[in-house]
Amino acid sequence: xxxxxxxxxxxxxxxxxxxxxxxxxxxxxxxxxxxxxxxxxxxxxxxxxxxxxxxxxxxxxxxxxxxxxxxxxxxxxxxxxxxxxxxxxxxxxxxxxxxxxxxxxxxxxxxxxxxxxxxxxxxxxxxxxxxxxxxxxxxxxxxxxxxxxxxxxxxxxxxxxxxxxxxxxxxxxxxxxxxxxxxxxxxxxxxxxxxxxxxxxxxxxxxxxxxxxxxxxxxxxxxxxxxxxxxxxxxxxxxxxxxxxxxxxxxxxxxxxxxxxxxxxxxxxxxxxxxxxxxxxxxxxxxxxxxxxxxxxxxxxxxxxxxx
Amino acid sequence: xxxxxxxxxxxxxxxxxxxxxxxxxxxxxxxxxxxxxxxxxxxxxxxxxxxxxxxxxxxxxxxxxxxxxxxxxxxxxxxxxxxxxxxxxxxxxxxxxxxxxxxxxxxxxxxxxxxxxxxxxxxxxxxxxxxxxxxxxxxxxxxxxxxxxxxxxxxxxxxxxxxxxxxxxxxxxxxxxxxxxxxxxxxxxxxxxxxxxxxxxxxxxxxxxxxxxxxxxxxxxxxxxxxxxxxxxxxxxxxxxxxxxxxxxxxxxxxxxxxxxxxxxxxxxxxxxxxxxxxxxxxxxxxxxxxxxxxxxxxxxxxxxxxxxxxxxxxxxxxxxxxxxxxxxxxxxxxxxxxxxxxxxxxxxxxxxxxxxxxxxxxxxxxxxxxxxxxxxxxxxxxxxxxxxxxxxxxxxxxxxxxxxxxxxxxxxxxxxxxx
Numbered sequence: 001x002x003x004x005x006x007x008x009x010x011x012x013x014x015x016x017x018x019x020x021x022x023x024x025x026x027x028x029x030x031x032x033x034x035x036x037x038x039x040x041x042x043x044x045x046x047x048x049x050x051x052x053x054x055x056x057x058x059x060x061x062x063x064x065x066x067x068x069x070x071x072x073x074x075x076x077x078x079x080x081x082x083x084x085x086x087x088x089x090x091x092x093x094x095x096x097x098x099x100x101x102x103x104x105x106x107x108x109x110x111x112x113x114x115x116x117x118x119x120x121x122x123x124x125x126x127x128x129x130x131x132x133x134x135x136x137x138x139x140x141x142x143x144x145x146x147x148x149x150x151x152x153x154x155x156x157x158x159x160x161x162x163x164x165x166x167x168x169x170x171x172x173x174x175x176x177x178x179x180x181x182x183x184x185x186x187x188x189x190x191x192x193x194x195x196x197x198x199x200x201x202x203x204x205x206x207x208x209x210x211x212x213x214x215x216x217x218x219x220x221x222x223x224x225x226x227x228x229x230x231x232x233x234x235x236x237x238x239x240x241x242x243x244x245x246x247x248x249x250x251x252x253x254x255x256x257x258x259x260x261x262x263x264x265x266x267x268x269x270x271x272x273x274x275x276x277x278x279x280x281x282x283x284x285x286x287x288x289x290x291x292x293x294x295x296x297x298x299x300x301x302x303x304x305x306x307x308x
Numbered sequence: 309x310x311x312x313x314x315x316x317x318x319x320x321x322x323x324x325x326x327x328x329x330x331x332x333x334x335x336x337x338x339x340x341x342x343x344x345x346x347x348x349x350x351x352x353x354x355x356x357x358x359x360x361x362x363x364x365x366x367x368x369x370x371x372x373x374x375x376x377x378x379x380x381x382x383x384x385x386x387x388x389x390x391x392x393x394x395x396x397x398x399x400x401x402x403x404x405x406x407x408x409x410x411x412x413x414x415x416x417x418x419x420x421x422x423x424x425x426x427x428x429x430x431x432x433x434x435x436x437x438x439x440x441x442x443x444x445x446x447x448x449x450x451x452x453x454x455x456x457x458x459x460x461x462x463x464x465x466x467x468x469x470x471x472x473x474x475x476x477x478x479x480x481x482x483x484x485x486x487x488x489x490x491x492x493x494x495x496x497x498x499x500x501x502x503x504x505x506x507x508x509x510x511x512x513x514x515x516x517x518x519x520x521x522x523x524x525x526x527x528x529x530x531x532x533x534x535x536x537x538x539x540x541x542x543x544x545x546x547x548x549x550x551x552x553x554x555x556x557x558x559x560x561x562x563x564x565x566x567x568x569x570x571x572x573x574x575x576x577x578x579x580x581x582x583x584x585x586x587x588x589x590x591x592x593x594x595x596x597x598x599x600x601x602x603x604x605x606x607x608x609x610x611x612x613x614x615x616x617x618x619x620x621x622x623x624x625x626x627x628x629x630x631x632x633x634x635x636x637x638x639x640x641x642x643x644x645x646x647x648x649x650x651x652x653x654x655x656x657x658x659x660x661x662x663x664x665x666x667x668x669x670x671x672x673x674x675x676x677x678x679x680x681x682x683x684x685x686x687x688x689x690x691x692x693x694x695x696x697x698x699x700x701x702x703x704x705x706x707x708x709x710x711x712x713x714x715x716x717x718x719x720x721x722x723x724x725x726x727x728x
Contacts, residue, residue, distance in 0.1 A: 061692075168709075170709060258701065275692055276386065
């Protein structure tokens, strides 16, 4: 069926199309134009500009104008210990918070899916961290872990333990950021998994029960396999956003102490926005883009292998 | 009928278009934090408005610290935003802003006045206000770092105010031993990764006669001097003269610690004197002594110049009017008013002989020699990066996450990369 017949079907009787006699191709062109222009303006142009700038030495504070320097920014980045440290920290954050959020999120989703009286409060509590702005969550946890006034240290003091400057010691800072990130993101995972759980027919569990399967067995052999697609979706989203972590670590430590908790995104922001070193910052942004692409393509391969 | 109606609408439209021409010229001035006293400058703005009909002054505030102000203004000015006509800038920022073309030279509006202003200003302003030979800023208030001490405690134990860091260590240890008060600290100073910590690194470094940059902006970092600078603080921490949490301490924290009577010595800006003396909740009123910064053994007394400058935004749509308003703000009369009301240090030498100011700031005569020898933090277009390196590495050494040796290597490697 052509586009034209499809459109005509929705024309009220007796009215001629105001579009006149345009061909299918040109109609399609006009219908796609606004979206294409919009995407070009807000996606393609900025991405192309970043890639272009990454080949230039370009700083607002430079005494000279922009100069083409080829791959020099990339070569610099690969030699820059700050970049490697930021990459390591970002990957570590991914490795801890993605499975962490998946586990906590799965628990929350199972709880919210149980047919019991407390289902609604649980579902509501699920939405709350998700609805909070990221920077806001970061600030809440920064106060939690504050040396002098934080609730965590207050509890430690009451238990007779000396207070810990969580956000001033690299390892503790990492842990604090992981806890905040898992708390904040597990509700997003839970929402996706809850939607997945709802699509599993009850009859399957009844069948499993009739066959004499235990709770664990029906979870292992019914819930988990059928939840796999939803989990993959949650994992892809969560991994990409973990690779781009900015708000929570920035609000909690600003990358400190001594840049130990600087993620790649924070480094890009500092370089391109604070130092206005646009060329080098753009090269770092392209590297982050490549890293995200590489990780998501791993997932996508796994996903397609699963379905074919 | 239709014609007359059309004409009437046209007449109304023309009237509407003409209205803004009739309205006042609004000049918008950025004065960042409450510590920069926008309240006092409001009074001056009111006076200016009264004598200049047709001009209205609006003061925009926000961002309490120098770093946040820089971030905010960078975003605004990089977008060529004309929202602000005049900017009050921390003295470390104009060089960077001028290189980026965000602020306009004042020479066209000042002519010969420029020389009079510079002749009366503190000598260091010849370096900070003139950028590549052009006048870019005018002084608003000046400041520098001083050593505050508890007069009562030092007198009680017959100790003279320390001239060297070694003497300070001895004095602090003696008093701490006798007092046995757990809340009492020897020396309170800034160690968090904030702008003030750049000075914490530079004070003992400069005292050894070394500089970070030469006159041409080339890096001249002296590693042994940098090492002894960081080691001085590490040593004072290990002897418990400085508390271990110093890497968390910001300017406001040292002010509050000293104000509450919890420190024998404190390194702080001159503005803090007014706070200790005048705040209702100050427990050290009348017990505060202030002297120039101690020197390294065998070194000189060096202090860090601070304070705030006026600049003209390059994106202002009323440059001539704004320059005239800045002339008024930077005039010795206006500065005298601010100095008296805020107990802040004046940027003009002539005001140091003013009897009223001497009465308002009794330690003015002690401050003058320190200010005459005050040094400016590195003047470079990449100051934001240089500052980050110095404060982050210094803070990391104070926190113990880097050794002093690693700190120096870190500073040296990073500065080389930034200033190559």
